[in-house]
Amino acid sequence: MKQSTDVANVTAGVDIGGTKMTFILWSGGSVFYKTILPYTARSNGKFEELMQKGMTDLMQHAAGAGTAIAATGIGCAGMADQKLGILRFSPNMPGVHDVPLVEVVAGLTGAPAFLENDANCALFAEWVSGVAVGHRNVAMLSVGTGVGGALILDGHLYVGRHGYAGEMGHIPMVERGLVCGCGRHGCLETIASGTGIERYAKRALTRGSASQMTMEDAASARTIAVFAHNGDRLARQAFSQSARALGRAAGGIINLLDPDMIVLGGGVSESGLLMDEMKHVAQRRSLPLLFDGVEFAEAYYRNDAGAIGAALLAQELLAGHAVYAL
Numbered sequence: 001m002k003q004s005t006d007v008a009n010v011t012a013g014v015d016i017g018g019t020k021m022t023f024i025l026w027s028g029g030s031v032f033y034k035t036i037l038p039y040t041a042r043s044n045g046k047f048e049e050l051m052q053k054g055m056t057d058l059m060q061h062a063a064g065a066g067t068a069i070a071a072t073g074i075g076c077a078g079m080a081d082q083k084l085g086i087l088r089f090s091p092n093m094p095g096v097h098d099v100p101l102v103e104v105v106a107g108l109t110g111a112p113a114f115l116e117n118d119a120n121c122a123l124f125a126e127w128v129s130g131v132a133v134g135h136r137n138v139a140m141l142s143v144g145t146g147v148g149g150a151l152i153l154d155g156h157l158y159v160g161r162h163g164y165a166g167e168m169g170h171i172p173m174v175e176r177g178l179v180c181g182c183g184r185h186g187c188l189e190t191i192a193s194g195t196g197i198e199r200y201a202k203r204a205l206t207r208g209s210a211s212q213m214t215m216e217d218a219a220s221a222r223t224i225a226v227f228a229h230n231g232d233r234l235a236r237q238a239f240s241q242s243a244r245a246l247g248r249a250a251g252g253i254i255n256l257l258d259p260d261m262i263v264l265g266g267g268v269s270e271s272g273l274l275m276d277e278m279k280h281v282a283q284r285r286s287l288p289l290l291f292d293g294v295e296f297a298e299a300y301y302r303n304d305a306g307a308i309g310a311a312l313l314a315q316e317l318l319a320g321h322a323v324y325a326l
Protein backbone atom coordinates (compact mmCIF):
# COMPACT_ATOMS: atom_id res chain seq x y z
CA MET A 1 0.00 0.00 0.00
CA LYS A 2 1.55 3.27 -0.97
CA GLN A 3 0.08 6.71 -0.93
CA SER A 4 0.29 8.67 -4.15
CA THR A 5 0.06 12.44 -4.23
CA ASP A 6 -1.78 12.35 -7.56
CA VAL A 7 -5.30 11.54 -6.51
CA ALA A 8 -7.08 13.76 -9.01
CA ASN A 9 -7.81 10.90 -11.39
CA VAL A 10 -8.51 7.72 -9.47
CA THR A 11 -9.76 4.55 -11.08
CA ALA A 12 -10.61 1.33 -9.31
CA GLY A 13 -9.51 -2.10 -10.46
CA VAL A 14 -11.05 -5.37 -9.37
CA ASP A 15 -9.74 -8.85 -10.11
CA ILE A 16 -12.08 -11.73 -9.37
CA GLY A 17 -10.20 -15.00 -9.30
CA GLY A 18 -11.14 -18.49 -8.18
CA THR A 19 -9.96 -18.00 -4.59
CA LYS A 20 -9.89 -14.27 -3.94
CA MET A 21 -11.05 -10.85 -5.04
CA THR A 22 -8.41 -8.11 -5.31
CA PHE A 23 -9.52 -4.48 -5.14
CA ILE A 24 -7.14 -1.59 -5.93
CA LEU A 25 -7.20 2.15 -6.31
CA TRP A 26 -4.96 3.26 -9.17
CA SER A 27 -3.67 6.77 -9.61
CA GLY A 28 -0.63 8.46 -11.12
CA GLY A 29 0.65 5.17 -12.54
CA SER A 30 0.66 3.23 -9.29
CA VAL A 31 -1.49 1.34 -6.81
CA PHE A 32 -2.28 3.60 -3.88
CA TYR A 33 -4.61 1.30 -2.00
CA LYS A 34 -5.19 -2.42 -2.14
CA THR A 35 -7.41 -4.86 -0.31
CA ILE A 36 -7.86 -8.59 -0.83
CA LEU A 37 -10.96 -10.56 0.17
CA PRO A 38 -10.76 -14.35 0.30
CA TYR A 39 -13.37 -15.69 -2.03
CA THR A 40 -15.51 -18.65 -1.19
CA ALA A 41 -18.82 -17.56 -2.67
CA ARG A 42 -20.92 -20.30 -4.17
CA SER A 43 -24.00 -18.20 -4.81
CA ASN A 44 -24.86 -14.93 -6.51
CA GLY A 45 -26.03 -13.38 -3.22
CA LYS A 46 -22.76 -14.05 -1.43
CA PHE A 47 -20.81 -12.99 -4.51
CA GLU A 48 -22.54 -9.62 -4.73
CA GLU A 49 -22.11 -9.11 -0.98
CA LEU A 50 -18.32 -9.52 -1.35
CA MET A 51 -18.23 -7.12 -4.31
CA GLN A 52 -20.13 -4.54 -2.27
CA LYS A 53 -17.80 -4.97 0.69
CA GLY A 54 -14.66 -4.49 -1.41
CA MET A 55 -16.03 -1.57 -3.40
CA THR A 56 -17.30 0.20 -0.26
CA ASP A 57 -13.82 -0.13 1.21
CA LEU A 58 -12.29 1.42 -1.93
CA MET A 59 -14.83 4.25 -1.94
CA GLN A 60 -14.11 5.05 1.71
CA HIS A 61 -10.36 5.16 1.06
CA ALA A 62 -10.80 7.33 -2.01
CA ALA A 63 -12.98 9.72 0.02
CA GLY A 64 -10.38 9.74 2.80
CA ALA A 65 -7.80 10.87 0.22
CA GLY A 66 -10.12 13.67 -0.87
CA THR A 67 -11.19 12.11 -4.14
CA ALA A 68 -13.72 9.73 -5.69
CA ILE A 69 -13.58 6.79 -8.06
CA ALA A 70 -13.91 8.05 -11.66
CA ALA A 71 -14.43 4.58 -13.16
CA THR A 72 -14.05 0.91 -12.23
CA GLY A 73 -12.57 -1.88 -14.30
CA ILE A 74 -13.56 -5.41 -13.34
CA GLY A 75 -11.41 -8.31 -14.47
CA CYS A 76 -12.97 -11.70 -13.99
CA ALA A 77 -11.91 -15.28 -14.59
CA GLY A 78 -14.41 -16.97 -16.86
CA MET A 79 -16.88 -15.85 -19.45
CA ALA A 80 -17.37 -12.12 -19.08
CA ASP A 81 -19.82 -10.46 -21.46
CA GLN A 82 -18.24 -7.01 -21.73
CA LYS A 83 -21.05 -5.62 -23.90
CA LEU A 84 -23.78 -6.42 -21.36
CA GLY A 85 -21.51 -6.14 -18.32
CA ILE A 86 -22.54 -9.59 -17.11
CA LEU A 87 -20.41 -12.43 -15.77
CA ARG A 88 -21.96 -15.43 -17.53
CA PHE A 89 -20.19 -18.18 -15.64
CA SER A 90 -16.80 -19.18 -14.39
CA PRO A 91 -15.59 -22.79 -14.15
CA ASN A 92 -14.04 -22.02 -10.74
CA MET A 93 -17.16 -20.49 -9.24
CA PRO A 94 -19.95 -23.05 -9.27
CA GLY A 95 -23.24 -21.48 -8.29
CA VAL A 96 -22.37 -18.03 -9.61
CA HIS A 97 -24.21 -17.30 -12.84
CA ASP A 98 -25.27 -14.28 -14.87
CA VAL A 99 -24.20 -11.64 -12.36
CA PRO A 100 -24.81 -8.09 -13.65
CA LEU A 101 -21.43 -6.94 -12.31
CA VAL A 102 -21.33 -3.60 -14.12
CA GLU A 103 -24.78 -2.66 -12.83
CA VAL A 104 -23.87 -3.66 -9.26
CA VAL A 105 -20.58 -1.72 -9.22
CA ALA A 106 -21.80 1.34 -11.14
CA GLY A 107 -24.81 1.46 -8.82
CA LEU A 108 -22.50 1.63 -5.81
CA THR A 109 -19.96 4.15 -7.11
CA GLY A 110 -22.22 6.27 -9.32
CA ALA A 111 -19.43 6.09 -11.94
CA PRO A 112 -18.99 4.01 -15.10
CA ALA A 113 -17.85 0.41 -14.74
CA PHE A 114 -16.40 -1.95 -17.33
CA LEU A 115 -16.10 -5.73 -17.34
CA GLU A 116 -13.43 -7.80 -19.05
CA ASN A 117 -11.85 -11.24 -18.81
CA ASP A 118 -8.94 -11.32 -16.32
CA ALA A 119 -6.34 -12.55 -18.81
CA ASN A 120 -7.32 -9.76 -21.21
CA CYS A 121 -6.83 -7.30 -18.33
CA ALA A 122 -3.40 -8.77 -17.54
CA LEU A 123 -2.23 -8.43 -21.15
CA PHE A 124 -3.69 -4.92 -21.31
CA ALA A 125 -1.53 -3.97 -18.30
CA GLU A 126 1.57 -5.38 -20.04
CA TRP A 127 0.73 -3.54 -23.24
CA VAL A 128 0.00 -0.15 -21.64
CA SER A 129 2.85 -0.11 -19.16
CA GLY A 130 4.63 -3.47 -18.95
CA VAL A 131 6.81 -5.62 -21.21
CA ALA A 132 4.68 -5.26 -24.35
CA VAL A 133 4.66 -1.45 -24.66
CA GLY A 134 4.97 -0.31 -28.26
CA HIS A 135 4.09 -3.66 -29.87
CA ARG A 136 1.13 -3.98 -32.23
CA ASN A 137 0.64 -7.75 -32.15
CA VAL A 138 1.06 -9.61 -28.88
CA ALA A 139 -0.17 -12.98 -27.60
CA MET A 140 -0.13 -13.82 -23.92
CA LEU A 141 -0.17 -17.23 -22.27
CA SER A 142 -0.92 -17.10 -18.58
CA VAL A 143 -0.14 -20.26 -16.60
CA GLY A 144 -1.75 -20.60 -13.20
CA THR A 145 -4.34 -23.06 -11.89
CA GLY A 146 -5.52 -23.09 -15.50
CA VAL A 147 -4.08 -21.58 -18.67
CA GLY A 148 -5.42 -18.22 -19.78
CA GLY A 149 -4.67 -16.26 -22.88
CA ALA A 150 -5.19 -12.90 -24.52
CA LEU A 151 -4.46 -11.09 -27.76
CA ILE A 152 -3.51 -7.61 -28.86
CA LEU A 153 -3.91 -7.49 -32.63
CA ASP A 154 -3.11 -4.54 -34.82
CA GLY A 155 -2.84 -2.33 -31.75
CA HIS A 156 -6.17 -3.28 -30.20
CA LEU A 157 -7.43 -5.76 -27.64
CA TYR A 158 -8.95 -8.55 -29.71
CA VAL A 159 -11.97 -10.21 -28.12
CA GLY A 160 -13.66 -11.76 -31.15
CA ARG A 161 -17.28 -12.11 -32.11
CA HIS A 162 -18.75 -13.05 -28.71
CA GLY A 163 -16.05 -11.32 -26.69
CA TYR A 164 -14.37 -14.53 -25.54
CA ALA A 165 -11.36 -14.75 -27.91
CA GLY A 166 -7.94 -15.76 -26.69
CA GLU A 167 -8.85 -18.92 -24.79
CA MET A 168 -5.45 -20.47 -25.50
CA GLY A 169 -5.87 -22.85 -22.57
CA HIS A 170 -8.56 -24.67 -24.53
CA ILE A 171 -6.59 -25.24 -27.71
CA PRO A 172 -7.12 -28.96 -28.33
CA MET A 173 -3.70 -30.62 -28.07
CA VAL A 174 -4.35 -34.33 -27.56
CA GLU A 175 -6.67 -36.58 -29.57
CA ARG A 176 -7.98 -38.60 -26.63
CA GLY A 177 -6.68 -36.50 -23.80
CA LEU A 178 -7.90 -35.89 -20.27
CA VAL A 179 -11.22 -34.20 -19.61
CA CYS A 180 -10.74 -30.46 -19.19
CA GLY A 181 -12.62 -28.07 -16.87
CA CYS A 182 -14.43 -26.85 -20.01
CA GLY A 183 -15.87 -30.33 -20.60
CA ARG A 184 -13.78 -31.05 -23.71
CA HIS A 185 -10.84 -33.44 -24.00
CA GLY A 186 -7.10 -32.89 -24.28
CA CYS A 187 -6.98 -29.08 -24.00
CA LEU A 188 -3.61 -27.35 -23.47
CA GLU A 189 -4.77 -26.56 -19.93
CA THR A 190 -5.01 -30.25 -18.98
CA ILE A 191 -1.25 -30.59 -19.61
CA ALA A 192 0.38 -27.21 -19.10
CA SER A 193 -1.47 -25.67 -16.13
CA GLY A 194 -0.41 -25.88 -12.49
CA THR A 195 -3.11 -28.53 -12.14
CA GLY A 196 -1.66 -30.43 -15.12
CA ILE A 197 1.84 -30.31 -13.62
CA GLU A 198 0.52 -31.63 -10.30
CA ARG A 199 -1.43 -34.38 -12.05
CA TYR A 200 1.66 -35.48 -13.99
CA ALA A 201 3.75 -35.65 -10.80
CA LYS A 202 1.07 -37.51 -8.81
CA ARG A 203 0.52 -40.06 -11.56
CA ALA A 204 4.26 -40.72 -11.89
CA LEU A 205 4.58 -41.15 -8.12
CA THR A 206 1.66 -43.58 -8.15
CA ARG A 207 3.46 -45.59 -10.83
CA GLY A 208 6.54 -45.69 -8.58
CA SER A 209 8.80 -43.18 -10.35
CA ALA A 210 11.87 -42.23 -8.34
CA SER A 211 11.60 -38.84 -6.67
CA GLN A 212 12.29 -37.02 -3.43
CA MET A 213 8.70 -35.74 -3.51
CA THR A 214 5.86 -37.16 -1.45
CA MET A 215 2.29 -37.28 -2.73
CA GLU A 216 1.59 -34.20 -0.59
CA ASP A 217 4.47 -32.31 -2.23
CA ALA A 218 3.09 -33.19 -5.65
CA ALA A 219 -0.23 -31.53 -4.77
CA SER A 220 1.29 -28.08 -5.26
CA ALA A 221 2.96 -26.79 -8.44
CA ARG A 222 4.80 -24.30 -6.24
CA THR A 223 6.33 -27.12 -4.18
CA ILE A 224 7.12 -29.18 -7.29
CA ALA A 225 9.00 -26.13 -8.60
CA VAL A 226 11.18 -26.08 -5.48
CA PHE A 227 12.06 -29.76 -6.01
CA ALA A 228 12.73 -29.08 -9.70
CA HIS A 229 15.14 -26.28 -8.79
CA ASN A 230 16.88 -28.71 -6.43
CA GLY A 231 17.39 -31.16 -9.29
CA ASP A 232 14.59 -33.68 -8.68
CA ARG A 233 14.20 -35.46 -12.01
CA LEU A 234 10.46 -36.14 -11.81
CA ALA A 235 9.73 -32.57 -10.72
CA ARG A 236 11.73 -31.33 -13.69
CA GLN A 237 9.85 -33.65 -16.03
CA ALA A 238 6.51 -32.38 -14.73
CA PHE A 239 7.46 -28.82 -15.66
CA SER A 240 9.11 -29.93 -18.89
CA GLN A 241 5.95 -31.60 -20.24
CA SER A 242 4.10 -28.34 -19.48
CA ALA A 243 6.77 -26.22 -21.20
CA ARG A 244 6.76 -28.45 -24.29
CA ALA A 245 2.97 -28.23 -24.61
CA LEU A 246 3.16 -24.44 -24.21
CA GLY A 247 5.87 -24.42 -26.87
CA ARG A 248 3.72 -26.35 -29.35
CA ALA A 249 0.82 -23.98 -28.68
CA ALA A 250 3.10 -20.94 -29.02
CA GLY A 251 4.41 -22.35 -32.31
CA GLY A 252 0.85 -22.61 -33.59
CA ILE A 253 0.03 -19.10 -32.38
CA ILE A 254 3.12 -17.75 -34.17
CA ASN A 255 2.16 -19.48 -37.42
CA LEU A 256 -1.41 -18.21 -37.09
CA LEU A 257 -0.82 -14.60 -36.07
CA ASP A 258 2.78 -13.64 -36.93
CA PRO A 259 3.03 -11.68 -33.64
CA ASP A 260 5.80 -9.35 -32.43
CA MET A 261 5.84 -10.84 -28.97
CA ILE A 262 4.70 -13.77 -26.84
CA VAL A 263 4.24 -12.87 -23.17
CA LEU A 264 4.35 -15.62 -20.57
CA GLY A 265 2.61 -14.79 -17.30
CA GLY A 266 0.74 -16.35 -14.39
CA GLY A 267 1.85 -17.68 -11.01
CA VAL A 268 3.24 -21.00 -12.31
CA SER A 269 5.45 -19.25 -14.89
CA GLU A 270 7.12 -17.35 -12.04
CA SER A 271 8.95 -20.60 -11.24
CA GLY A 272 11.25 -19.69 -14.14
CA LEU A 273 11.00 -23.31 -15.32
CA LEU A 274 8.87 -22.85 -18.42
CA MET A 275 10.21 -20.10 -20.66
CA ASP A 276 13.43 -21.57 -22.10
CA GLU A 277 11.97 -24.90 -23.16
CA MET A 278 8.72 -23.30 -24.37
CA LYS A 279 10.72 -20.99 -26.62
CA HIS A 280 12.92 -23.81 -27.89
CA VAL A 281 9.92 -25.97 -28.81
CA ALA A 282 8.08 -23.00 -30.35
CA GLN A 283 11.06 -22.47 -32.61
CA ARG A 284 11.04 -26.11 -33.75
CA ARG A 285 7.25 -26.08 -34.26
CA SER A 286 6.80 -22.84 -36.19
CA LEU A 287 7.84 -21.69 -39.63
CA PRO A 288 11.33 -20.13 -39.54
CA LEU A 289 10.28 -17.01 -41.41
CA LEU A 290 7.52 -16.40 -38.88
CA PHE A 291 9.59 -17.29 -35.80
CA ASP A 292 12.38 -14.96 -36.85
CA GLY A 293 12.46 -11.94 -34.55
CA VAL A 294 9.54 -12.92 -32.30
CA GLU A 295 10.28 -11.67 -28.80
CA PHE A 296 9.51 -13.79 -25.75
CA ALA A 297 9.01 -11.93 -22.51
CA GLU A 298 8.03 -12.81 -18.97
CA ALA A 299 5.18 -10.68 -17.67
CA TYR A 300 6.20 -7.63 -15.67
CA TYR A 301 3.09 -7.51 -13.51
CA ARG A 302 2.67 -10.32 -11.02
CA ASN A 303 -0.20 -10.87 -8.58
CA ASP A 304 -1.93 -7.57 -9.27
CA ALA A 305 -1.80 -7.83 -13.08
CA GLY A 306 -5.55 -8.39 -13.47
CA ALA A 307 -6.60 -5.59 -11.13
CA ILE A 308 -4.08 -3.10 -12.56
CA GLY A 309 -5.06 -4.01 -16.12
CA ALA A 310 -8.73 -3.60 -15.23
CA ALA A 311 -8.04 -0.13 -13.79
CA LEU A 312 -6.00 0.86 -16.87
CA LEU A 313 -8.73 -0.44 -19.15
CA ALA A 314 -11.34 1.62 -17.27
CA GLN A 315 -9.11 4.68 -17.56
CA GLU A 316 -8.77 4.25 -21.34
CA LEU A 317 -12.45 3.51 -21.92
CA LEU A 318 -13.47 6.48 -19.76
CA ALA A 319 -11.23 8.68 -21.89
CA GLY A 320 -13.03 7.37 -24.98
CA HIS A 321 -9.97 5.69 -26.46
CA ALA A 322 -10.47 2.92 -29.02
CA VAL A 323 -9.31 -0.05 -26.97
CA TYR A 324 -11.05 -2.83 -28.87
CA ALA A 325 -10.56 -4.04 -32.41
CA LEU A 326 -13.55 -3.03 -34.52
Ligand SMILES: [Zn+2]
Residues within 6 Å of the ligand: 169, 170, 180, 181, 182, 183, 184, 187, 189
Ligand atom coordinates in the same frame (compact mmCIF):
# COMPACT_ATOMS: atom_id res chain seq x y z
ZN1 LIG B 1 -10.67 -26.99 -22.11
